[in-house]
Amino acid sequence: LSRLVAIMLGHLRMAVDQVVDGLLAIVSAVFPFGVEEELDLDRNTKNLTQAVEKMLHAAGIPLDIKMNDTRRPSAHAIYAATSANLGHPIIFRTYRSRGTRINPTITEAICATMAMPSFFSPVKIGPPMREQTYVGSAHGTNNPxxxxxxEASNIFGxxxxxxxxxxxxxxxxxxxxxxxxxxxxxxxxxxxxxxxxxxxxxxxxxxxxxxxxxxxxxxxxxxxxxxxxxxxxxxxxxxxxxxxxxxxxxxxxxxxxxxxxxxxxxxxxxxxxxxxxx
Known part of the structure; x- marks a missing residue:
């Protein structure tokens, strides 16, 4: 959830109270309180996606907006891992940089970084034949x-x-x-x-x-x-x-x-x- 909070506070510039309310709404949608059901990864992922989109819509943010988008310039980065290499963090940036050119939507980025295998289905991002599968955070980046x-040293010197x-x-x-x-x-x-x-x-x-x-x-x-x-x-x-x-x-x-x-x-x-x- 820390990456979700980071995007809400930093990239989306939401107020603290908005972040708390939005976070609770998303968690409630994915894991309804008092509902005893068998864990369904696909359903959790679907509920997460819908809850994030609802949050963006309420904040007046287009659902198709990318992490690196001229409509919302900023300097933030979050980390995720692909199923192909759990030890190597993939960086979703809100600015141009050398290296990976992956530029997911905000919804895709949030879902990818939260896609822990025990709770959610893997999230696929990218064009056909070149898409990558994301499964939450890379080892060593839960505290990034x-x-x-x-990253700052590479960007600023x-x-x-x-x-x-x-x-x-x-x-x-x-x-x-x-x-x-x-x-x-x-x-x-x-x-x-x-x-x-x-x-x-x-x-x-x-x-x-x-x-x-x-x-x-x-x-x-x-x-x-x-x-x-x-x-x-x-x-x-x-x-x-x-x-x-x-x-x-x-x-x-x-x-x-x-x-x-x-x-x-x-x-x-x-x-x-x-x-x-x-």
Whole structure:
């Protein structure tokens, strides 16, 4: 869901409240609360596509709009994986660049990055005979910070100064759990792998970028360990833990400093200096 949120906030420039409402509407359409049905991948994919199109229509955005489209210029990138190579991330860009020329519609991009095999059917994008099949995110890009920094270095050059690198987590967990009755062991293992993947990258970056003021990681560190994947309807609990985290002195001061750096747009480090840490 993080890639969906990134598109809604960044590329579509939706307000935070709009994003929350849109996200809940999409999740509700795909996984109706209280409905006990056998998992149907094709139906989930169809419901996801329809929900995304409904969101775009409500926002006044043409359904045929591409990621890289002159009608909505921006500088954003999201990552997906093809079934042919799960370890190599494919980048859907909103700007021109060397490399892949794939330019899906926003709906296709969202569905492709969310197409985890345990929940959705693979998403095919491209002209006949050359279409590629996408199955969610590539290994190592559930936390895409490293890939984003590499992309920025390629686009802007190693001498470009960085005002702020902001990494936002979904809550630190001890062991991410799901109700056995609601899902399969395969989904449990996949979800645990994703959580481990995100935290592994976060710890690595925090260690290597220690002392670099341009980097900040925000991730609720208490209370989220008891939240299950099928507890998405209980946003009040998540909101309470998030508020407590944001009100802590250290985090509040870090956010204030981050806001100042973003407003001043004065970089404290270059992309080259940051990239040397990898």
């Amino acid at each position: 910070t490293r890939e984003v920094l590499k 190693k001498d470009a100064r960085v005002a702020q690198v902001l990494s936002i987590g979904s809550g630190r967990t001890r062991v991410l759990s799901l109700d056995q009755s609601a899902t399969s062991n395969a989904i449990i293992q996949l979800t645990k792998d994703m959580a481990s993947d995100c935290e592994l990258v976060a710890r690595e970056l925090s260690t290597r970028l220690f002392g670099v003021r341009a980097y900040i990681r925000l991730n609720v560190d208490r209370g989220m360990e008891t939240v299950k994947m099928n507890d998405w309807t209980g946003l009040g609990t998540i909101g309470s833990h998030t508020s407590a985290y944001l009100e802590s002195t250290d985090i509040d001061e870090a956010i204030e400093a981050s806001v100042e750096r973003i407003q001043e747009r004065v970089g404290s480090a270059t992309l080259g200096q940051i990239s040397m840490s990898f």
